[in-house]
Amino acid sequence: MSETAGPEGAISVAEAARRMRRSIEQVRRYLREGKLKGERIGQQWFVDEASLGEPVFRYKRSPARSTGQVREVAAIMDSEAIAKSRIETLIREVEASREEMGRRLGGNVDISVVEMLQADRDER
Amino acid sequence: MAVCPDASFVLAWFVPTSASQAASDIWRQLLRRSEPLIAPPLLYAEVTSVLRRYAASGAITGADTLAAIRHLFRIPIAVSHSQSLYERALELAERLGQSRAYDSQYMAVADLEGCALFTLDQGLYNSAQRMGITARLIA
Numbered sequence: 001m002s003e004t005a006g007p008e009g010a011i012s013v014a015e016a017a018r019r020m021r022r023s024i025e026q027v028r029r030y031l032r033e034g035k036l037k038g039e040r041i042g043q044q045w046f047v048d049e050a051s052l053g054e055p056v057f058r059y060k061r062s063p064a065r066s067t068g069q070v071r072e073v074a075a076i077m078d079s080e081a082i083a084k085s086r087i088e089t090l091i092r093e094v095e096a097s098r099e100e101m102g103r104r105l106g107g108n109v110d111i112s113v114v115e116m117l118q119a120d121r122d123e124r
Numbered sequence: 125m126a127v128c129p130d131a132s133f134v135l136a137w138f139v140p141t142s143a144s145q146a147a148s149d150i151w152r153q154l155l156r157r158s159e160p161l162i163a164p165p166l167l168y169a170e171v172t173s174v175l176r177r178y179a180a181s182g183a184i185t186g187a188d189t190l191a192a193i194r195h196l197f198r199i200p201i202a203v204s205h206s207q208s209l210y211e212r213a214l215e216l217a218e219r220l221g222q223s224r225a226y227d228s229q230y231m232a233v234a235d236l237e238g239c240a241l242f243t244l245d246q247g248l249y250n251s252a253q254r255m256g257i258t259a260r261l262i263a
Contacts, residue, residue, distance in 0.1 A: 083158075084156075086198070087155045087156065087158075090155070090195060090198045090199065091151070091152055091155060093191075093195065094137060094138060094148075094151075094195050095148060097138070097188065097191050097192070097195070098137070098138060098139060098140050098144060098148075099140075101139060101140050101183075101184050101188055102140035104184075105140060105183060111139070111140075111141055111178070111183060112141065112142075113131075113132045113135040113136050113139070113141055113143070113174065113244060114132050114244050114245045114246075116135070116174045116177055116178065117131055117132055117135075117170060117174055117245070119177070120170065120173050120174050120177055121224065121226055
């Protein structure tokens with residue numbers, strides 16, 4: 001089906017569905033229910049792009065509710081990317097924190113964690 | 125292969141020691157590869173306690189210890205906590221002639237979960253080797 005050019009600041013239902021990781025039918029339902037702002041021109045709905053940024057759509061996306069395989073793969077890739085990003089942040093923070101401790105110790109890093117652990121166990 | 129980190133391996137990543145660079149390189153690899161990490165609850169108690177010792181000695185601050193705990197809980201470690209873990213720990217300690225069952229809890233996790241024990245502790249590494257448990261000594 002050919003797409004009619006939409007009003008300014010509006011996107012097609014298919015594009016909104018892709019960005020929201022919802023089905024086209026769900027996006028049409030949101031439009032009918034008024035949860036998404038949009039406009040119907042002839043037989044075709046257009047979604048107000050700005051309304052995608054509203055909190056209900058930014059934060060309530062649930063990959064578990066996706067039904068299509070493509071959306072599931074996208075959701076998995078998304079969560080993997082988030083997990084990787086969190087790991088990289090953790091690595092950076094741990095190492096920055098340790099380097100800062102090292103600077104404060106003036107480079108004196110000759111403390112054995114094994115001896116510390118042993119002493120700790122001995123005192124219990 | 126899944127890895128059971130002991131407290132020395134975690135601490136060497138968090139606080140500056142001569143083994144920190146080696147520990148850091150391995151932690152980066154494990155985390156980036158999403159290697160499964162499994163540990164006994166003892167890990168958290170020991171890391172906390174030794175961090176406190178470092179702070180009490182003046183080597184690090186109280187804020188450093190709190191930051192380290194926050195980091196610890198962001199490492200995706202599955203905690204192994206079951207009756208069989210403690211039974212196995214007792215059995216291993218007895219076979220090794222150990223009067224305490226700290227090291228053996230890490231060994232029990234590695235043994236029961238089929239993972240490799242990563243440690244900086246030569247004694248723990250030797251014990252694991254004696255028990256036929258896969259271990260890696262970080263130096």
